[in-house]
Amino acid sequence: MDGNVIDTVHVAVYDTFADWEIGHAIAHINKPLWHREPGRFAVATVGATRDPITTMGGLRVVPDLTLDEATPHDSAMLVLAGNDIWATEQFAPFAEKARVFLDVGVPVAAICGATGGLALAGLLDERAHTSNAAEFLDSVGYAGAHLYRDEPVVTDRDLITASAVAPAEFARAVLERLEIFEPSVLESWYKLYGRRDPAGFHELMSVQG
Template sequence: MARVSLILTPGFADWEYALIAGTGSAFYGIDVRFFAPATGEFRSQGGLAVTVEGTLQQCLDWNPDVVAVIGGMIWESADAPHLGDFLHASRSGGAIFAGICGGTLALARAGLLDTVTHTSNSAEFLQHNAADYKGAGLYTSSPAAVAADRIITAPGTAPVSFTCAVFEGAGLSTEIIAQFRSMLAAEHE
């Protein structure tokens, strides 16, 4: 069974993880679990109170196939947690990384976007909020998720393509992913 860890922080963006958590386990047999840099009870941007008991060390011990860092306003503040050591240890364990919206800042700060094609909310967003970011030459302005060298990035407005890329990283077939994408796009046809 594929394993996907969702890294949440206080003020996490409700829409950026919901499709992964809501469908990954129930419909696609993915073991989805939640972890946080600082465990305990906190609220999402929408006000949902959650208690996350899984530490980053427990996430490493669990050895997920995909580590998805979910965005939220904290990533743009001085209170943003430093995930560099955790992310590098996870990469050594073979994990695929995914960051959406502010979650891409954690990847940029860890140097993971310096040598791969990637996207985010904008190039300026990364440059302004991640002081050591050196990947501007590889930034791609894209309305959808971008996957390169086992790293998935997406703007906050792309939760569907982000979910599809995470599911692909977790090993779901292209047929299942196409069906999932089509189901979510049906109202726009």
Template sequence: MPRTVHLAVYDTLADWETGHATAWLARSGFTVRTVGTAADKPVTTIAGTRILTDLSLDDLRPEDSAMLILPGADLWDAGDDLAPFAAAARRFLDAGVPVAAICGATAGLAREGLLDDRAHTSAVSFYLAATGYAGGEHYVDTDAVTDGDLITAGPTEPVAFAREVLGKLGAFDGAKLDAWYRLFHDSDPAAFEELNA
């Protein structure tokens, strides 16, 4: 399996949503590369942080990746500018390569038809219902959902999102994954020792 994870980046990206996942993937030996509409083109996050893209979306190939991570962004609800990223998610899922989407990116996947037949979550069910998608019966009101190769989460659940990503890619498993989650979600001091044992 490739050890490169691709993080989609675009203007208005929600900074807080993928930091736990990407940082701990990197600490676990994965390489995180940014992918945008064009290589070497900077994007500006909601916080005003500028990120330089490593790779163009046109050059992104599922076979070169362990996972595609799609953060939320205001642009997911402001038109079709990010639709090419949802189309890339389709290519990844069709190739059997995992996709993880949080917040507004779940609406992009809904518009692409990728949530019609998969268990999923988001901010709230009526947010996705507003897209006109056909997957409402598969909506699960929980922190994060993994269905096969697809992970979804709402905007207030970056730690649960990261737990699913880290588990899916085997960065942590079993007791270590549980300890990681208890440390960062529950602030359980005992989990620190378990994680670093």
């Protein structure tokens, strides 16, 4: 790969953005420690406009670019965190951007309320998926209930979905799809962050790079 090329992971940002749900994922995408190809990936935030948004935790984020400026051609993945606006017109443009990405084979990863927004847009009707609970998605009246899986995270083709209480599993699926780490490193990473096993820390400390 050309060492000057950076693969950008686009993170959608909007008011009530659930900070903690994607923290593991974006921190380890952006931080080159343990990466197969250090410096290959970077994170960029995408808003409906360039106006600042306020996360659920009260952090102020100024988007790097707008939805109109974010294209699948320039992206390795679109990440959608949970939020309180998923059932409103505020979130609809983000769901439509996810459709554009999926239509051309660029991965989309959604967690918590973002899965509800995708369900409303019909994007879960033909893909295996999960969410916070089957009842949560049933409430939106979507056509994909038969494909719901009661699991922390589910990957079906280019779509990753996860429960709000599974940020480590969500991150593992994202990191795996992007091939950020060697498989053995990813296993050690999950041993530490997902299983809280200190052996994972010692294994990671032995990784060069």
